Amino acid sequence: MNPVEIIIKKRDGYILTEEETTFFVDRFHKKEIKDYQMSAWLMASFIRGLSKEETKNLISAILSTGKRLEWDFPVVDKHSTGGVGDKLSLVVVPLLASIGFKVAKLSGRGLGHTGGTIDKLESIPGFRVDLSLEEFKKIVEDVGCSIISQTEDLVPVEKDIYSLRDVTGTVDSIPLITSSILSKKIAGGAKTIIFDVKVGSGAFMKNIKDAEELTSWLIEIGRSFGREVKAVISDMDQPLGCAIGNILEVIEAIETLKGKGPQDLKELTIEIANTLAPKEMVKDALESGKAFSKFEEMVKAQGGDISNLMPLAKLYNFSLEDSGYIERLDAYLIGEAVRTLGAGRYRKEDVIDPNVGIILKKKVGDYVEKGETILDIYYNSEEALKKAMDLLRKAVSINKDEVRRRTLIYSIYS
Structure with a gap:
């Protein structure tokens, strides 16, 4: 087969065969197909689209380049498509383990304005995210849950493909997003996958139509690989919870x-x-302390210590010179403000400050008096504080009239 002919075929809008997709991914993994050729194929796929059958073939081809985790018991994984203040995995993973599920989660670092679960866990003194797959499996077996960083052993080619998508303007493709997410989840060996698909200014899906389309692709294609797939579409126009920033979100x-x-x-x-x-079992695990005990157990097993968590940073109370109802807390701009403070990266090699971030004192629909604190800023650089405040002034708007609270959950697929 000829890589150029495959690129041309996709460029001209034709459907690729399973053999063509497998050949292209395999030769790219072996460095026989160059970065610029994969980039051309990605752009052709982005513009022309991939069918669901082509997407399944792409996932299978990616899976064939690395190991797959095998488990002696059914394992659950939970995945969020990314947001601001989204510390949900830190809660849901030990919660499910506390009621008898085995939960094995491979997570990533922050991407753009969104926070990463691994960065949050690394703000816990001593917490190890770089466990070997053997250590990971043992903790899941003994404790019931573990969260570690993505490993080179599983689907190594996906990381190379993603890094090209990131610099070639081909990230926002539902088939390519689906193949990226599901190849990693299937390689991780989970039999059940729960997706939290975010929608809004702070999410990669900006409107409900795109969020519903991505969800349907994840469910249909995930199930075609024999997985039980559940999903929730939730709001990310304002941050989730009140804390944005690594150690603040852990707390x-x-x-x-x-x-x-x-x-x-x-x-x-x-x-x-x-x-x-x-639902009653879930609520009981939270209210009885069972879920927290399981989190403590997981943290201890991975070398962490949560006995003295506090942000080592200066505090600034942010307010506006208006009274009224909070109309907008733009999640994207707030995420960018937190990244500016040092909680996220602009370059891969950037070192993050786990202590900085924001605590919201008000949410959309809340009333605020003139000069009343809307949010607390934790900072360690005066220059970064100034830049963050410029973004926050654009992120927050107040209306004299009463404002409806935002819908949190749009759809549940179970």
């Missing part, structure tokens, strides 16, 4: 695991866990 997750925490985070946690377990 808020712990509060939620103890049955406290912000109402929206608690509600979404319960609904996602309810796709697998009865």
Whole structure:
């Protein structure tokens, strides 16, 4: 087969065969097909689209380049498509483990304005995210859950493909997003996958139509690989919960695991866990402290210590010179403000500050007096604080008239 002919075929809008897709991915993995050829194929696929059959073939081809985790028992995984203040995995993973499920999660770092689960866990002193697959499997077996960073052993070619998508303007393709997510989840060996598909300014899916389309692709194609797939579409026009920033989000997750925490985070946690377990059982695990005990157990097994978590940063109270109802807390701009403070990266090699971030004191629909604190900013650089405040002034708007609270959950597929 000729790689150029495959690129031309896709460029001209034809459907690729399973053999052609497998050949192209395999030769790219072996470095026989160059980056610029894969980039051309990605752009052709982005513009012309991939059918569901082509997407399945792409996932199978990606899976064939690496190991697959095998488990002696059924394993659950939970995946979010990314958002701001989204510490849900820190709550849902130990919660499900506390009621008898085995939960094995391979997670990523922050991407753009969105926070990454691994960055959050690394803000816990001593917490190890770089376990070997053998250590990972043992903790899941003994404790019931573990969260580690993605490993080179599983679907190594997907990382190479994603890094090209990131620099060639081909990220926002539903077939390519589906293949990226599902290849990693299937390689991780989970029999059941729960997807939290975010929609809104702080999400990669900006409107409900695209979110519903991505969800239907994830469910249909995931099930074609023999997986049980559940999904929730949830709002990301404003941040989830009140804390945005690594150690701040861990602290808020712990509060939620103890049955406290912000109402929206608690509600979404319960609904996602309810796709697998009865709601009363889920609520009891939170309110009784069982879920928090399981989190403590997981943290200890991975070398962490949560006995003295606090942000080592200066505090600034942010307010506006208007009174009225909070109309907008733009999740994207707030995520960018937190990244500016140092909680996220602009370049892969950037070192993040786990202590900085924002705590929202108000949510959309809440009333605020003139000069009343809307959010607390934790910062360690005056220059970064100034830049963050410029973004936050654009992110927050107030209306004199009463504002409806935002819908949190749009759809549940269970």
